[in-house]
Amino acid sequence: QQPVQSPQAVILREGEDAVINCSSSKALYSVHWYRQKHGEAPVFLMILLKGGEQKGHEKISASFNEKKQQSSLYLTASQLSYSGTYFCGTERRGTGTASKLTFGTGTRLQVTL
Amino acid sequence: NAGVMQNPRHLVRRRGQEARLRCSPMKGHSHVYWYRQLPEEGLKFMVYLQKENIIDESGMPKERFSAEFPKEGPSILRIQQVVRGDSAAYFCASSPQQGPGPQHFGDGTRLSIL
Numbered sequence: 415q416q417p418v419q420s421p422q423a424v425i426l427r428e429g430e431d432a433v434i435n436c437s438s439s440k441a442l443y444s445v446h447w448y449r450q451k452h453g454e455a456p457v458f459l460m461i462l463l464k465g466g467e468q469k470g471h472e473k474i475s476a477s478f479n480e481k482k483q484q485s486s487l488y489l490t491a492s493q494l495s496y497s498g499t500y501f502c503g504t505e506r507r508g509t510g511t512a513s514k515l516t517f518g519t520g521t522r523l524q525v526t527l
Numbered sequence: 528n529a530g531v532m533q534n535p536r537h538l539v540r541r542r543g544q545e546a547r548l549r550c551s552p553m554k555g556h557s558h559v560y561w562y563r564q565l566p567e568e569g570l571k572f573m574v575y576l577q578k579e580n581i582i583d584e585s586g587m588p589k590e591r592f593s594a595e596f597p598k599e600g601p602s603i604l605r606i607q608q609v610v611r612g613d614s615a616a617y618f619c620a621s622s623p624q625q626g627p628g629p630q631h632f633g634d635g636t637r638l639s640i641l
Contacts, residue, residue, distance in 0.1 A: 455632040517570040
């Protein structure tokens with residue numbers, strides 16, 4: 415039931431772009447994206463609520479395809495500060511307590527000079 | 528700093544002892560979630576609480592683990608008779624309401640079992 419993220423790891427040079435995907439086998443109500451640096455707490459990036467919704471946060475944006483139960487996170491013109499592990503967290507549709515997040519397998523991103 | 532506060536940051540226990548982890552949510556937040564993270568792995572949901580109520584404990588082991596969020600004071604995650612496999616980082620998150628919305632995480636408690 416854990417969402418599957420791809421790729422598992424990616425190395426970028428500063429300024430390059432990356433896409434991280436999150437796929438669920440269950441119908442989704444919302445998708446959350448977090449970034450976690452080693453030894454630190456996960457930091458909230460954005461939440462997508464509706465199918466087809468796209469959101470942007472500086473040079474980081476995301477889309478949510480409700481029909482395919484997939485979400486993608488887009489990182490453009492990457493910076494060194496983008497390094498970390500990215501997790502998607504999903505909320506399932508139709509559960510009485512929709513608030514708990516099921517986190518994906520994680521994507522480790524390293525940005526180099 | 529009005530963020531989610533967890534303490535202690537690091538906790539060392541011997542096998543068989545009890546561990547108590549505390550979480551004070553952000554001001555104005557009445558919903559608390561506990562997650563466990565093993566090294567190099569993702570976050571696993573444990574329990575979701577509101578003040579004086581456990582809403583969802585489907586991710587919490589039925590034995591040795593308990594959680595509470597009293598009317599006054601922080602939320603407590605309690606692990607009795609700890610074993611080596613309990614070693615992990617335990618994160619608390621809070622949100623102002625149920626339903627879709629950001630969950631803000633504390634810095635976590637790193638529990639080590641000797």
